[in-house]
Amino acid sequence: MKIKVLLVDDHLLVMHGIQQLLENEIDLEVVNTVCDPALLETEIKKHNPNVVVMDIRMKNDNGIEWVRKIAQTYPTCKVVILSGYNYDEYIQAAYEAGAYAFVTKESSVFELANAIRQTYLGVKSFPINRLDHCNSPLTKTELDILQLISEDKTNAEISELLHISRRTVEHHVSSILRKLDADSRVGAVVKAIKLGLIG
Amino acid sequence: MVRLFMIGCCLAIFNLLLSLFYDIHFKLGILINTLLICLFIVYDLIDKGLEPLQMRKWHGKQEEIQKEKLAILQELLNGKHLQYCAKLIADLIHKTIDVSGVCIVWKHDHSPTVLHKTGMFRHFHDSELLSYACQSSHFYKMTMNEKSVFFYPMNIDDALIGWMMIGEKTNATVFDNEEQKLMKKIQMDAIELFTSSKTLQQIENQLKKTTEESRMSEQSHWLLLHEHEEEKRKVSTFLHDEVLQHLILLLNKLEWLIQKKNIDKKLFEDMKGLLQRDIFEIREMCHELYPVMVEDLGLKQGLSSLKRKCETNYNVIVEVNYIANLKIIPPFLSIQAFRIIKELVYNAIKHSSSRKIVVTVEETQQFLSIQVKDYGVGFKVPDHLLELSQTNHLGLITIQKRVHQLNGTLTIHSELGVGTCISVSLPITVEEGGGNENQSIISR
Numbered sequence: 001m002k003i004k005v006l007l008v009d010d011h012l013l014v015m016h017g018i019q020q021l022l023e024n025e026i027d028l029e030v031v032n033t034v035c036d037p038a039l040l041e042t043e044i045k046k047h048n049p050n051v052v053v054m055d056i057r058m059k060n061d062n063g064i065e066w067v068r069k070i071a072q073t074y075p076t077c078k079v080v081i082l083s084g085y086n087y088d089e090y091i092q093a094a095y096e097a098g099a100y101a102f103v104t105k106e107s108s109v110f111e112l113a114n115a116i117r118q119t120y121l122g123v124k125s126f127p128i129n130r131l132d133h134c135n136s137p138l139t140k141t142e143l144d145i146l147q148l149i150s151e152d153k154t155n156a157e158i159s160e161l162l163h164i165s166r167r168t169v170e171h172h173v174s175s176i177l178r179k180l181d182a183d184s185r186v187g188a189v190v191k192a193i194k195l196g197l198i199g
Numbered sequence: 200m201v202r203l204f205m206i207g208c209c210l211a212i213f214n215l216l217l218s219l220f221y222d223i224h225f226k227l228g229i230l231i232n233t234l235l236i237c238l239f240i241v242y243d244l245i246d247k248g249l250e251p252l253q254m255r256k257w258h259g260k261q262e263e264i265q266k267e268k269l270a271i272l273q274e275l276l277n278g279k280h281l282q283y284c285a286k287l288i289a290d291l292i293h294k295t296i297d298v299s300g301v302c303i304v305w306k307h308d309h310s311p312t313v314l315h316k317t318g319m320f321r322h323f324h325d326s327e328l329l330s331y332a333c334q335s336s337h338f339y340k341m342t343m344n345e346k347s348v349f350f351y352p353m354n355i356d357d358a359l360i361g362w363m364m365i366g367e368k369t370n371a372t373v374f375d376n377e378e379q380k381l382m383k384k385i386q387m388d389a390i391e392l393f394t395s396s397k398t399l400q401q402i403e404n405q406l407k408k409t410t411e412e413s414r415m416s417e418q419s420h421w422l423l424l425h426e427h428e429e430e431k432r433k434v435s436t437f438l439h440d441e442v443l444q445h446l447i448l449l450l451n452k453l454e455w456l457i458q459k460k461n462i463d464k465k466l467f468e469d470m471k472g473l474l475q476r477d478i479f480e481i482r483e484m485c486h487e488l489y490p491v492m493v494e495d496l497g498l499k500q501g502l503s504s505l506k507r508k509c510e511t512n513y514n515v516i517v518e519v520n521y522i523a524n525l526k527i528i529p530p531f532l533s534i535q536a537f538r539i540i541k542e543l544v545y546n547a548i549k550h551s552s553s554r555k556i557v558v559t560v561e562e563t564q565q566f567l568s569i570q571v572k573d574y575g576v577g578f579k580v581p582d583h584l585l586e587l588s589q590t591n592h593l594g595l596i597t598i599q600k601r602v603h604q605l606n607g608t609l610t611i612h613s614e615l616g617v618g619t620c621i622s623v624s625l626p627i628t629v630e631e632g633g634g635n636e637n638q639s640i641i642s643r
């Protein structure tokens with residue numbers, strides 16, 4: 001028996017892209033796609049899906065509130081949150097509202113399909129950002145940036161020194177913190193010295 | 200009538216005395232009486248004839264006062280105020296009566312000051328003169344250095360606004376009736392002039408203040424316009440220099456991939472890295488332009504994300520204390536509060552050099568009270584925040600405008616070398632029919 005999946009997203013193009021990719025999975029069946037959340041309840045009643053894959057934010061609706069409502073009204077129907085935002089606060093809010101999984105939109109279809117399967121089995125799967133990439137090696141740029149952070153350089157100074165945008169520096173810093181499982185810049189430097197990554 | 204009665208009485212007394220001491224013939228008596236009556240008539244005629252001359256002199260003085268008064272008013276309108284006004288009044292008194300000196304004391308905000316002094320009063324120190332001027336609001340006379348000095352108080356509606364101290368006449372004679380009348384008139388006119396002068400000064404000060412405020416406000420509007428343009432430029436540069444360039448690069452790599460006809464793992468990793476970086480940067484830009492998380496999850500979660508971002512990108516610890524009171528904060532207010540806090544925190548990071556920033560938010564019954572505190576270098580708080588526009592510091596001005604629009608209050612405490620504490624209080628008013636129900640609930 002295939003897992004019945006209902007897709008809910010007001011970004012039509014993205015939704016159809018996901019639909020195509022999921023249809024390649026032999027154990028999954030996309031029963032319908034819903035653009036307007038107002039039709040969601042009718043569709044749930046009609047298809048009785050096992051898993052609802054839903055965007056966290058739609059133009060006029062709040063995905064978190066819908067998770068709460070579905071979890072209360074249709075307990076057999078489990079929700080997987082698909083999000084354009086990967087902030088910890090959103091992940092936490094989805095978990096508290098009763099979702100079974102949280103997948104970012106840029107994740108591979110393999111990750112999404114896996115989350116749907118886990119959800120169907122009743123296993124919750126949430127990205128624990130820090131653990132996700134923990135212990136994965138730092139890239140050369142990241143090591144350079146880490147060295148500069150240890151020299152008490154600000155992001156603006158690093159951006160000038162390495163000829164990259166300030167926002168790119170921010171991206172690398174946040175990646176360094178995640179990989180080293182650190183809370184702050186100082187924490188990251190201390191850990192890097194302990195690991196012998198920087199002198 | 201009174202004059203005739205007086206003449207009659209005088210004649211009767213004269214005849215009575217004459218008859219007591221002399222035995223005068225009736226005819227001679229009539230002759231003397233007739234002569235006396237003639238003398239009275241001649242005196243009366245001469246007196247009446249001289250009266251216009253005396254009146255002319257009085258009118259002359261009056262006109263002179265009037266002319267001086269107009270001159271003083273003119274000077275007042277030209278911006279010369281209290282001191283000049285006092286000098287002119289003293290000159291007028293000197294021109295009108297030959298006095299040994301004039302001193303004019305003005306009671307400004309309960310502390311009397313000597314505005315102008317001439318003649319004998321020049322030998323006295325201001326504080327000495329002020330010690331003589333008592334608080335009496337009635338005319339009185341006293342002796343200073345063995346010379347008589349007359350105090351003419353100036354009152355408006357029972358309130359004492361100052362004194363005119365007039366030294367005795369140079370020939371040491373007393374003021375005659377006419378001079379007293381003139382002094383009374385000068386006193387009245389002086390009161391009128393000082394009142395006008397005070398009003399004018401107040402108007403001018405207000406005008407100066409308003410002009411300065413308007414100039415600063417114009418400057419801040421100009422800077423805001425620039426800031427607005429700069430923001431647009433930033434977004435445009437970001438889209439062009441970052442997103443567009445990366446997309447072009449990706450397209451080139453894709454074409455190369457197709458030409459090679461096999462998937463190179465390294466090339467794929469490169470492309471993936473580029474895309475991931477773009478996704479991160481666009482996400483951050485979106486969050487910066489509009490803090491959608493605050494609308495979706497509430498102010499508390501928005502602040503937690505702000506804390507993480509600051510601690511990741513700057514060497515700073517941000518402590519957030521959120522004291523919730525189960526109040527429904529309208530999403531619009533949450534967004535505004537978040538923008539205010541974000542600006543204050545970034546200001547502290549940028550200017551205070553503090554390694555720790557404490558943000559406290561408390562929901563009370565009617566207000567959302569915000570406090571952002573740092574332990575940095577501090578700054579001198581200007582009397583008017585608009586003054587900051589002169590140094591291109593727009594952050595606090597923007598916050599003040601935002602707080603003003605929300606009917607809130609903004610308080611700044613800063614001490615050099617100790618730190619800065621900025622408090623904002625915003626009234627919580629639920630938007631009527633605003634936002635959707637879900638979002639109002641989630642913004643708790």
